[in-house]
Amino acid sequence: MTEGAGLVRTRKRLVLIGSLKALLLFFLLLRLADIQLVKGARLHAFALKQQIEKVVLNPERGNIYDRDGRALAVSVLGSSVAAYPRLIKDSSSTARTLSSILEVPTGSILADLTSRSDFVWVARKIEDKRAGKIKALHLTGIDVIQEPTGKRIYPKLTLASHVLGFAGIDEQGLAGIEYAYDRTLRGAPGYLITEADLFGRAIPGAKGSLRPSKSGNSLILTLDETIQYVAERELARAIRKYGAKSGTAIVMEPRTGDVLAFANLPGFDCQNFSKSRQSVLRNRGITDSYEPGSVLKAVLIAAALDKGAVSLHDSFFCGSSILVDGWRIRNADDGLDSPSGREDLDGILTYSYNVGAVGVGLRLGSQSYHHALTRFGFGKTTGVDLPGEAAGTLPSLSEWKLCNLATISFGHGISVTPIQVVKAFGIIANQGRTMKPRLVRALAGKNGEAVETFVPSPGPRVITEETSRQVTRMLVHVVEKGTGKSARVKGYTVAGKTGTAQVIREGRYVPGKYVASFVGFVPAEAPRLVILVKIDEPAGVYWGGVVAAPVFREIATEALWRLGVPTSDQL
Amino acid sequence: MKSRSPDLILLLVVFLLVSMGIVMVYSASSVTASSSHDFGNDPAYFLKKQVLWALLGVGAMFIAYRARLSSIRKWAPALLTVAVALLALVLIPAVGQESGGARRWLLLGGIALQPAELAKLALLIFFAASLSPCQSASERGTAGPRKPVSDFWKGLVPNLLVMALVLILVDLEPDLGTATVIAGSSLVVLFLAGAKPAHLFALIGITLPFVAMRIMHEGYRLKRLLAFANPWSDPTGAGYHIIQSLLALGSGRLLGLGLGHSRQKFFYLPECSTDYIFSIIGEELGFAGASAFLILFGVLIYRGFKIAMRAPDRFSMLLASGITVMLGLQAVINIGVVANLLPPTGITLPFVSYGGSSLFFSLLGIGLLLNVSRLCDSKAHLKKPEPKMYVKRSTV
Structure with a gap:
């Protein structure tokens, strides 16, 4: 066989292989169109399901007041210390400072501060005195956040106890007005929806959506x-x-x-x-x-x-x-x-x-x-x-x-x-004429504004x-x-x-x-x-x-x- | 031999692929890099390395472009010998760097090198030489064939034995993906060089049972194969990787989530900057971007074959087609795996995936292609006795 004839045959075969390649590429293109255009919406929805992290934000429970606005039952917000580990420059000195205020071992705080998460709680529901101290220091990457404590306070102790009733852990009303008006007092929880990585950590810069919790309405009782x-x-x-x-x-x-x-x-x-x-x-x-x-x-x-x-x-x-x-x-x-x-x-x-x-x-x-x-x-x-x-x-x-x-x-x-x-x-x-006895004369908003009389x-x-x-x-x-x-x-x-x-x-x-x-x-x-x-x-x-x-x-x-x-x- | 300008379109396509690849590597790897102390929490860790390798690769490309093809031909056996030696070396536990259960890397002065990537190219250069008749006295007796490859025992079998040696060494790492690419492109080159199709089919028929046995033997390969067929049957186990890849591609829809806005790269999709970078491309740039990459590869393959068609002699023709086939095959397999058309093998997308050796040797290969392109005789294919069929296909 001559060199020329060999080349001709090789070229013929090249055309065959080339066409085959073109066919394969075309097939891949079709497949991509199938995945991305035809099935895209469904796959995207599925992907979002795994990528979206939902954090429940507890609402603040409404208070109960007497007819003149004197508090009979209140919910207190507590201060919690949160850290954003990425923002912290000097973890060990920050940990030492927090440790001395919170009276918690430095080691456990340091572990929080150096964790790979974007956000960690360092201490929940701490005393106001400690919270004030931490707040005053303005530590980088440390935040003091107010959150519902889940604790119900009755400032008048036993007064009108049978009317007020009581609330259990996480503040659900169990008796009295607390129970009867639980849905009004409770409010609606909010949600923090963030796009999160595989480990549930928020994706930086991602568009999160926040539906803030809706505080419960306060009750103005007829009681004096x-x-x-x-x-x-x-x-x-x-x-x-x-x-x-x-x-x-x-x-x-x-x-x-x-x-x-x-x-x-x-x-x-x-x-x-x-x-x-x-x-x-x-x-x-x-x-x-x-x-x-x-x-x-x-x-x-x-x-x-x-x-x-x-x-x-x-x-x-x-x-x-x-x-x-x-x-x-x-x-x-x-x-x-x-x-x-x-x-x-x-x-x-x-x-x-x-x-x-x-x-x-x-x-x-x-x-x-x-x-x-x-x-x-x-x-x-x-x-x-x-x-x-x-x-x-x-x-x-x-x-x-x-x-x-x-x-x-x-x-x-x-x-x-x-x-x-x-x-x-x-x-x-x-x-x-009959009058139905009643105990609630009005609903008030979080800041005392009238909602319904x-x-x-x-x-x-x-x-x-x-x-x-x-x-x-x-x-x-x-x-x-x-x-x-x-x-x-x-x-x-x-x-x-x-x-x-x-x-x-x-x-x-x-x-x-x-x-x-x-x-x-x-x-x-x-x-x-x-x-x-x-x-x-x-x-x-x-x-x-x-x-x-x-x-x-x-x-x-x-x-x-x-x-x-x-x-x-x-x- | 008079010299013309190289194929600038090919050069442009490769430049686009490499630069877009670097951007995508940065996008895909920054999350992993920034969140790991191993990478100094530097989001640009992989970007820097990839840019460095790209620069080295461009240098290698230039050298390959300037080199005399006749000396490359002369040095082909020596190059292959070195490659085989390195392949053997990497298998020695004290020398080869292990990662993810495979021993594929040699550490040379801080640089990790994959001998398999070198071997891939070296074998193709060797085949181009061994399957071409010698044209000058000086070349005689080096690597030219004594018998045409259409002769089974004296032409085909010696080449197959060389191929088998390389394949076995690569498979021992293990690196089934690279072995597949080597086997595939070698067979195509043998076919192009004139091997009888019957011989090649018989060969494939004989080897398939062995390959099947090898797959059955290694449990994870069988699992992968089954997961490929129906990933949703085990979405958190064997099917996890392919499902995450499909979710990434599907999330991209037509126009993508936008460059840098992949969500799957946040640890959902493993190996998203290497083997599965195309998923991230599809997610961030959509079908539009993904098909643009596909078209670039199409143009690359087309230009490669065109160079081969017009190559002045058998060696350069086989060299050009071998390199084109290898790059094309790798791209098709990689995208095929990402799109769940092929079982996962673990090969990179040439020019685009993160990986120094792959990028370096792919660019070196392009240098050789460009080298051949400037020797092309645009009329070469017209001087043939029965040219009709080619006239239409190649006068573009």
Whole structure:
């Protein structure tokens, strides 16, 4: 073979190989188009999934204030020390400085400062004093950052503990307002979305996106810190004085339903709630039902008058006992007996005759009375903004026998919660209209700016204005000359009713254990406050007029002064 | 022999590839370099080394361009001997530098050198010489063939034995990728030189079972092969590397994330500045940039073959085509691996990937191509008895 012929053949083969190469390159081009253009979007999305790092930023929990903006529950921000290792020039001297302030071994700090991350926490939630020192040094690559500590502080300690409730670790509300308004208080977490490398470290200069956390809204309660304090103080005094087991006092504005004070004793330290027994943590004012006793006679008479079943001039048998359906009912209540044997409605209420009340009840009839009790809110929750409210027990109409009608007429054989009683008396005080008791009047933003103000909306009318006036007049007589004399407040006309009932446990009366209560409103002419006082199991004297009424007086006196309510002679 | 100007288009293409490659090496390696104390936390660590090697390579290219082809031909056997000796040397544990389970580097005065890269080029030069008839008395008896390569026993087999020696040494490192490129380009050169296709096919048929056995023997190679077929079946294990490569390419879409804005280089994609640099190119510059690289390689191969076509004699023709085939094959395999068309082998993208030896010897090869290009007789291929077919293809 000649050199020339060999070259020709080589050239032929070169063309073949060259074409093959061109084909391969073209094929690669197609493949790249397939990966980058056809499948590109999907692959990119997949890549982003691994490259994007999401850091959750905890929101700041809203605070809880009383109606005048005094703090009842606050969340505190803590100072944490962060380091940006890349920025630190002299790691060992920085570590020594931090170590002396934080009182942490130099070695562990140095390890943080020389780590390969862009960002490390050196110390979390440290004392303000130390944080201030570190901040003042302006160390390169060291930052002091404010972050939620997850710690809830109750500056007034045990005050209004049952209303406020408490929050657990990482500040989730577990009881009371903290629980009921948890979503409002909690806010929304934010996210720091960064593009990160394989090890989760932020890519320098990458476009991160930050959705800051949204702080929770603060609550402006209807509570008045001063009145709350007075209520707790007076309740405590009575409990001590009468050796009682526990007590509840509720102060409500009848026109708005605003609860100004809601005291339960014994209370607990919201911050260290776990140290208290479960029974103490319960808000007895809404969870515990009891027999209201004579207090209910006011409701009975209001219902009977409103229905027109009785008139103010009707008189009823008020002897020492009456036989109903084979059951003997006595005037055992406050140890008073009618001198004449017959009394009108005013007399029955003023001196709290059970026998007379039974007569009124029989005149009214089961159906009307049951209907009225339901309209007054018994047997169902009031809807106050607290969790765990009980409905009490109102026997259904079909279960009512004559004896039920008779006993319920003077407040036995029915169980109610303190807040239900407050709501019912609120109806009488509010010219016959219901108001839902409420504890939160407004939401405020992080810096105290108003976010939302709740306007109280009046509920349905239960009794006429006329009836409410008539019943109020009788209730004034209770305090002026009847069983509730110790509730009198100097300068004001008080309307109220005493109540005494035996404690029921597991469906049976417990001998020798009583619930003494007083509920009333003041000034009677234009009621500003409905106050309920209930003392559980006083040792010795147990009459509502003796044990509970003075507490009403003390609370009312200071509350009226606090609110600047003009005295009755000024009206 | 009269001298013309070299192929300036080829020179331009290589210049573009090398300079764009340096930029991409910097982009791809800076993250790893800056975050490692081993590299002095210097983001430009690899950039500096690559620039240095590029300068050395350009020097080598110039020398190869100026050298007399006849002396290169004369020195071919000696060069191959040196290469084989170095290949043997690198296998000695005390001498060869080990990295990632392979012993591929010789440390010469602080510079790491891959003997396999030298051997690749040396073998092709040797083949060009041994497969060309001698033209002058002085060349006679050096490396010219006594029998044409179409003769199986006396022409083909001696060359195959030389190739086998080199392949075995390279495979012992182990460096299957380079071995594949050497075998592939050697076979093409033998074919171009006139070896009978039947012989070559028979050869491939005989060797395949051995290659298969070798793959089965080394567990990781089999795993790689299986992962290539279906990377998503083991996305965090064997399929990890190829998936990360596809994610990089796919993220680039049409126009890319922008130069320097690769995300996959943040430790997601291993070896992103060497074997997988093309993934980063695709991610940062998109399909537009990636295909630009592909086109540059296409032009390079085209110019290389064109030089070979017009080469004045058999030696320079085989030399030019051998170098072109080698560079082209390497580019196709590298991009094929990155695009999940071929199983991972571990070879660099010529001129672009980080790696001193590869860049140096690739530039040296280009120097030889340019050397041949200035001897080209633009009419050489027209002086043939049956030229029709070539006329169309080569008068551009």
